[in-house]
Amino acid sequence: MFASFARALFGSANDRSLKAHQRRVPEINALEPSIQILDDESLAAKTVEFRTRLAAGASLDDLLPEAFAVVREASRRVLGMRHFDVQLIGGMVLHSGRIAEMRTGEGKTLVATLAVYLNALAQRGVHVVTVNDYLARRDAEEMGRLYGFLGLSTGVIVPNLTDDERRAAYHSDVTYGTNNEFGFDYLRDNMKYRLEDMVQRDFSYAIVDEVDSILIDEARTPLIISGPAEDSSDLYRQVDEVVKKLVQDPATYDKDEKFRTVILTEPGTETVEQMLSDAGIVTDGALYDIHNISVVHHVQQSLRAHTLFARDVDYIVRDGKVVIIDEFTGRMMEGRRYSEGLHQALEAKEHQEIQQENQTLASITFQNYFRLYKKLSGMTGTAMTEADEFAEIYKLDVVEIPTNVPVIRKDRDDEVYLNAAEKYKAVSNLIQEIHSTGQPILVGTTSIEKSEMLSELLKERQIRHNVLNARFHEMEATIIAQAGAPNAITIATNMAGRGTDIKLGGNVDMRIKQELGDIEDPAERAVRETALRDQVADWHEVVKEAGGLFVIGTERHESRRIDNQLRGRAGRQGDPGGSHFFLSLEDDLMRIFGSERMSGMLQRLGLKEGEAIVHPWINRALEKAQKKVEARNFDTRKNLLKYDDVMNDQRKEVYAQRREFMAAADVTEIVAQMRRELVESLVSRRIPERAFAEQWESSELAEDVQRLLGLSLPVADWAREDGMDGERVAERIEQAANAGMAAKGEAFGANVMQYIEKQLLLTTLDAVWKEHLLLLDQLRQGIGLRAYAQKDPLNEYKREAFKLFHGMLDEMRERVTAMLARVELVPPAEEPSPFERVAQEAPRPSGASFLPERGDTLVMGGVGEALLQEVSEASETHLAAWADTPRNAICPCGSGRKFKHCHGRVN
Template sequence: MFERLKEALGLGSEAQLKPLRRQAEEIEALEPRYEQMSDEQLQAQTALFKERLQQGETLDDLLNEAFAVAREAAKRTLGLRPFKVQLIGGIVLHQGRIAEMKTGEGKTLTACLPAYLNALTGKGVHIVTVNDYLAQFQGEDMGKLFRFLGLSVGVIIHDLDNAQRRAAYACDVTYGTNNEMGFDYLRDNMVIYQQDMVQRGHAYAIVDEVDSILIDEARTPLIISGQGEKSTDLYERADRFVVRLRAETDYTVEEKDKAVLLTEEGARKAEQAFRVDNINDPENNELNHHLLQALKAHALFKRDIDYVVQDGEVIIVDEFTGRLMLGRRYSDGLHQAIEAKEHVTVERESKTLATITFQNYFRMYGKLSGMTGTAKTEEAEFQGIYSLDVVQVPTNMPMIREDLNDMVYRGKRGKYKAVVAEIARRHQTGQPILVGTISVEVSEYLSDLLSRQGIKHEVLNAKHHAREAAIVAQAGHFGAVTIATNMAGRGTDILLGGNPDFLARRSLRREEVPDDIIEEATGKNENVSPEVLAARKRYIALRDEYKQTTDQEHDKVVAVGGLHILGTERHESRRIDNQLRGRAGRQGDPGSSQFFISLEDDLMRLFGGERIEGLIGRLGMDEEEPLAAGMLTKQIENAQKRIESRNYEVRKHVLQFDDVMNQQRELVYSQRRQVLEGQDMKQAVVTMGDRLLEEAVARFCVGTPQEWDLEGLREEVERLAVPQGTLKANQEAVQGFDQEGMTAFLKKAAADYYAGREAQIEALGIDMRELERTILLRSVDNRWMDHIDAMDQLRDGIGLRAYAQRDPVNEYKMESYDMFDEMNRLIQEDTIRTLFQLRIQQPQERQAVARVTAQSGAAEASQPKQTRQPVRSKPGEKVGRNSPCPCGSGKKYKACHGRAGVTQ
């Protein structure tokens, strides 16, 4: 319906492509102009474009010429000339839309065109990939083009330090993964000093495999955690208990909703085992939670499907790509429950320090675009959540892949037997086969079956991810059989006959040529060292040698039908199935695809197997007899549509809650950044103190002066901002005050006291403005962490409000705003109380400590450590934050006694 409406309004794919084709032709027409230029003249265009932008022209004004320049540079540096369809894709990306481009159509090169154009603004372009390998490979490979044109290129991968990250983000074009960029954003909003931040803004992002990142991972939040305080003992006790329970009798499982529930019998057993009266009492919430998480770990999460255990560690497997999600942990104690189940060390439950979803992270960009081979089925979600429409870019050559009807079996045993027989049949002809599985467990089971048949093959799953690119690059060889978990290897093309470039690079590495030399050697830049020229000569010789073999193999593979995709199970999402199919039939090559499914597969069992089971039963089919019919394929796709629609509604509903948290996060982070950027906080501190004193007077001075609670007021203001004994010492004057007079008196007392403290602290060589800034940031961070936890708890229980005919989202909004106000009040109170109640060491004490420290460094190791005291070199002299600490430790002052200049 969505498509028909767009066509009726003249917004359909063909109508969208018409102006794009016309503009691509205009860009092509510029080719002769730039072909005639020397390298120096072509490189000089970048400075000319920047100058034109400064004079008032827009990026749209420059688009045709900039794309033509980048196209010519690609030809000279990479030996690749973007096709017309790649120019169209680049225009779509520049417009802030999603370009659906089929596998093998050159998305990596396409992204360089809008990246070059938008980098001219100097604000930075982020090109986002799904893993470190792709970020590094694309950054190095496409970097040759950008550097040739005078732009800098950075790469963000896992093991970089802050200085390296900052340098990478400062570049004109930065390649990196969604995880790394999201975590860097969170870490930037936890720093105490502005110079420790690494990112410089979010102007324009091009997201590769945009459907994977913005939809598949949309509900997976990025979480930075700190060590929690709770013991892990209860996880182990819960695990020992649930292994004795029986399904259906003691607990029920709702696989569709991924939920478990204790039955009355199960609850009774739990009460006996843990000696509690009622497991559902609020006081037993923690125990109940641990039991349910332990049940989930056993009933819903399967080893080698949802996670793997390596070196005594539980590692999550990405259900969409089959890759290991290193460093990621299930939240809410589930990861600990799985650790207890697998009898590995149970890590302490973490405390969330900062969190954000990809939905909210990528919506921060001023302009967002993306590319993928499969986006059209999710266009409603892209439009509804990200305001991104999808343009289907035509293929450079007609697509001739044959998609065969599904083969449906009654049981898994019959299905796998048929899969092996089909692999053996096609393997005899030499046709390369890519077998797609949904889990590590299935891939290893199939591998075992093929080994028994003597069929040589490669396995690519979460356990073998290190060889991912090598396995995928050679999966198009004549006679190759490759088993891959889901979309593992996504982003690497499968070339029929093999990949000569990959083989040549591998040979150079085996000859111990360094990677940086290989990257330069595989480019076209002529201004290189003799070492690179020698490596280039060797690379070209190797590539040409391998190309003869791979070209011959290519023809052989084409003759037997090209790459065949064999799916062993349908995914919940049609898009994931289409991604698997899309590995075959690239660039006009022949190919084929077919899915083998059984009624015992999760999709069929949970979403529509009964109707098909009845049909197969009526036909009297046995377990090993297949049914291939277009009608069944249609029914399966309808089941997938229902699930996709349901999942979209779930993501949309979750986003309504996330948006509330996101507004609060943005407010906290923007105010935090103002503090970081050096804004003078003295007036802010004074305003906070005044507000707290006004609130105290309003609370304790109600009614006539005779009715005031002066003792309560005294305790409150002395706890906050007024010196001890202030009210007692001025008892007579106080008795004549009205509310306004009392407030003015307390404000003046606080201001005088603070001025005195400021003079004392400054005399110690401590910058009072820096101290205010640091204490305020610490207060914000501590209270924000507590607020995140409180919001999580509110969200966990808010769904129950629906039973009282109240909208949970509105209830959540109202209560969360109240909680946010309370958090702000507590931040102010913490800041004021800390600044006013700091215990200041006298200079004489500090200098004595300094002398002792300097004279007895050798003896210090044998003595119990004393509380570190603040030090400075001379009375009244300020010590710079980056100067050596006068205590003689060798550390900078900010990292030594500068941290402990005052103590609470």
């Protein structure tokens, strides 16, 4: 009660924030006359003036009113669009590092230009993050005209660009791209071997479009770059045959749809164990014996594939591949694969070619990626329902921006039916009724299967319509563009976050592009274009008179935000419109999350077969169910983040170390320090403090020194010397090791030795980090069992991960020192081949362990493929001469690998 009184007296936090920004709007408007009188050249010159003032000590806030006025005028001249006052407020919210919630159709793309231009003046780069490549290209092209007019450069990051193209885009003033591309570029950059090969700049400022979709919906799945692991395709197929029979008996497994988990029951475990034994998969011991743990993993993933993942809902099969469908946007996620063998299990289930399983090489969550930016802001039509999560995870406040014109859309109460068949019949009836008035209709479904089922019902009634789902992904822009035309009916799977407005009467620019693209005669094109614009203008009035776009929801989503996004497609910019949601007790939300109390309430309200219940109480009860799901999903993401934060601290340390290695001209001192620490560790392990010489493990220490440092030292003789202790032994070993490395450095030459040391440091760090990530994954999977011992799994994970990290550093120190001790230069042949001359000029480590190479090349172990690239390219011209090489012979290129795994590899 007191809170309500305080809000009435002082206004809400949102009201106070809006008032603070509204005070600056008159200041911007007052500058408009003086800006309008400038010619194009003088207007564009304002950018140089602003940058000069910034260099002289002015702040971006000082420049804001004038910069916004300049962008508004430039937009009017270049794009034919002038920012509304509420859009100026939205721009200020974005500049302040907060989230601007603006209704669909309020021009968020144009709003972003204000904050983008102002922050780009600092010349540190501004990233604009979109939900798909189409929007990244479109916005970069359209808004790039505005930025170009004002003297700013614009780049766009899309798939299949070269590193040079990416680097140029990132060094533009404004860079557009998707969250996936930005995130993967960050991971790839931290796998490079030279600073100049990296493509990204420092993370200064980012504006995230559809911020709720990117920072919340997609935040449950981390970005992962992986490499091939051991092949187990046959085992997936064998286990799939077993599990396919097993799942026919529901008593063999327990499935929890709410938490999307499935486990074998006790009878199920006994049954599958017998079936695996009969199939010859488990030949020794019980299923849960340690040597059968791999089979258990395969069974669990196959069970998940058969019971939790449905074709045409969670994935589709296309061109022989299992392609994931984004549960929030309905789009295909080409190139994305489920991890931990789940994708392979789905491929086995669908009898498709099983791709090789992968091992994580680098990963990051979107939460931790976007927290790299010094300033972050976002915009969307629906963020208030997730305001708590934005504040807690990203420290981002949400500000609701008022609409330019009041919303007049009419939202009807939900209709609830007993079963899905009755619901879809009612939906079809309403579509037929509204269609007869000429009013365009947008129907939202939650899966491909349901969109196609509804499509069949409409075909039976001979009602023309378009279907937009992952199967017709390529036609998305075309279908949406004309969804507002008279009599148009569009069935869309997960319409939320599509990023394209539905305009009443249709999108005239899209029609011009499609229908007039082949006309070369300018006169004919101008006549046809005028006719099209007149037609769309007439249609706009017809549709407006009919009541605007009508949105029909065939199901409630888990999140209120997704429903609000679907509703928000109608009633943009003060247009008329309506919305109506239909539900049944068989819907996933009602079945899984709806309480028994809700079912009882519906029965009391008189819900009978063939009838619908319409009541505000139902809307409120559904909202409570959705809030429960949202809270559960928030907890899931928060829990994921807590664990990832542990890895993130380690990731930052490793990536910072890599950059330090790459930036250093000479890493000799770093290597010497590692050698010193290794020697101290070896000695302390074999010579306890204050121990008598008789208690020393002298022979073992000598063996360690021989194995790791390649030195034969008389440690046992030293033990018999008077006054000898562990510290003096360590000094002697270190002196001998340093002398050996100094001699090697003289033989190799300073430049070659520096190159070897740097590359060894980087490649070894990558190798141990990859192994460490695998250990952390395995630790994460089993750490929850610690709860049975009354221990907090998160604290246990932190403790164990810390120990593993220090173990990783010890392993790196040991490997680097041991490999440097064994690096040798192999004498050249009398007449080196052209390839060998290339190798001499640019020495490249071999991927094999200490195998001799032909030519004056370096020999070292465990280094990796990246460093072989240049010599590999140089050897392409010699392939014809090597054609008769036996496949199991060593490759003539000198890589040390078998010919069939090198230049004789069949792609």
